[in-house]
Amino acid sequence: MNSLPFDISCLIGPLLGAVIGYFTNFIAVRMLFYPKREVRIFGLRLPFTPGAIPKGKKRLAETIGRVVSETLITKEAIAGKLLEEECKNTILDTLMQQLERPLKDEVMLLMDSTEEEYEARKKKLSVTVGEKLSLAVSEAKIPDPVVDRCVEAVRDRAKNPLLHMLLKEKKLRSWILEIAEGFQEEVGKQGSEFFEPEVLKLIDETTACSGIELGEKLDISKEELRSVFYASYRKLVLTGTEKMIEAIDIADIIRAKIDDMSIDELERMVLKVMKKELSVIVNLGALIGFLIGLLNLVFR
Numbered sequence: 001m002n003s004l005p006f007d008i009s010c011l012i013g014p015l016l017g018a019v020i021g022y023f024t025n026f027i028a029v030r031m032l033f034y035p036k037r038e039v040r041i042f043g044l045r046l047p048f049t050p051g052a053i054p055k056g057k058k059r060l061a062e063t064i065g066r067v068v069s070e071t072l073i074t075k076e077a078i079a080g081k082l083l084e085e086e087c088k089n090t091i092l093d094t095l096m097q098q099l100e101r102p103l104k105d106e107v108m109l110l111m112d113s114t115e116e117e118y119e120a121r122k123k124k125l126s127v128t129v130g131e132k133l134s135l136a137v138s139e140a141k142i143p144d145p146v147v148d149r150c151v152e153a154v155r156d157r158a159k160n161p162l163l164h165m166l167l168k169e170k171k172l173r174s175w176i177l178e179i180a181e182g183f184q185e186e187v188g189k190q191g192s193e194f195f196e197p198e199v200l201k202l203i204d205e206t207t208a209c210s211g212i213e214l215g216e217k218l219d220i221s222k223e224e225l226r227s228v229f230y231a232s233y234r235k236l237v238l239t240g241t242e243k244m245i246e247a248i249d250i251a252d253i254i255r256a257k258i259d260d261m262s263i264d265e266l267e268r269m270v271l272k273v274m275k276k277e278l279s280v281i282v283n284l285g286a287l288i289g290f291l292i293g294l295l296n297l298v299f300r
Contacts, residue, residue, distance in 0.1 A: 014293030033267045053270070054263050061258035066110045069251035079241045083234065095229055096222070099211035107207060114195020122203055130195035138188030142180045150176045 034053050039049040053060065081087060098106065109119050150172075187194075206214070215225050258266065272277070 010297055013296055014290045016292030017289035017291075017296075018286040019289070020290075022282060022286035024289075025285030029278050029282060032270075033101070033263065036131060036263045046107035053266060054179060057263070057266065061255045064258060065251035065253070067257035068254055069245075069249075073245075073250050075241045075245050078245065079237050082237045088230070088233070091233065092226055092230055096212075096226060099215075099225065102208055102210055103214070104207035106211075122200065126196050126199040126203060127192065131196045131197075131198045134187055134191030138184045140184070142177060 030051075031048060034051045034052065036043055036054050037050050049122045104118070107113075110122070111118070113121065209217070212222055212225065215222070261269070
């Protein structure tokens, strides 16, 4: 039998170094999470207990929250993302789609009301507006130009010269004001019954339209509406992002979320993110141990 070109026993040192390196790093990685609680012997705390992460959990939560809020999720990053073409178009398209729906549907959605509740509120609104209009008409001062125009109309229709002469302006003005005051008094008493159906009709006609149709009636095109909404959206993003971040306090949210996690949840989260990297560290320990064993063979 041919002998091997080298003594296989020479590999014992490097292999032993690989095993030691592997388990050393494996234990070091596990000690990030274990022990999960403090261990005491005879009243004295055992060193390295609890593990690094359980022991520094609060500090870790505060540090991650601060780093994320100051470095990753900044007002510039959020504003930039919100103003990207895709995000901007998604928001504007959604808004324009909402404007294509009848205003009645949007009002019902906004008020979270049923058809019956909507009709009841519409009725109440029409009554209120009708009463306000009646009160406004009954208390309004008749403008002098209106009285002057009525005087002129009456005298123009008085074809008979004698009648025309008898209809003095002062007397006519007195009659017209008396008639107007009587009309106002009647409006104050029962004008709301007249105005209410008209208000209901106006509400129905308006809410049957979509926001886009209503804009077109006001000579505002769909493209102009979109442009106006984008200008408002851009201004809101640029001026409101900083206030939004301050109000939300991202650092505090992250700190609270991590602080509320159990050690098991935190371990699963870290391993989910860094399992591959931690495995590389463990395997690297084996490689380094093996290389050190080889070096011992070379330089002994």
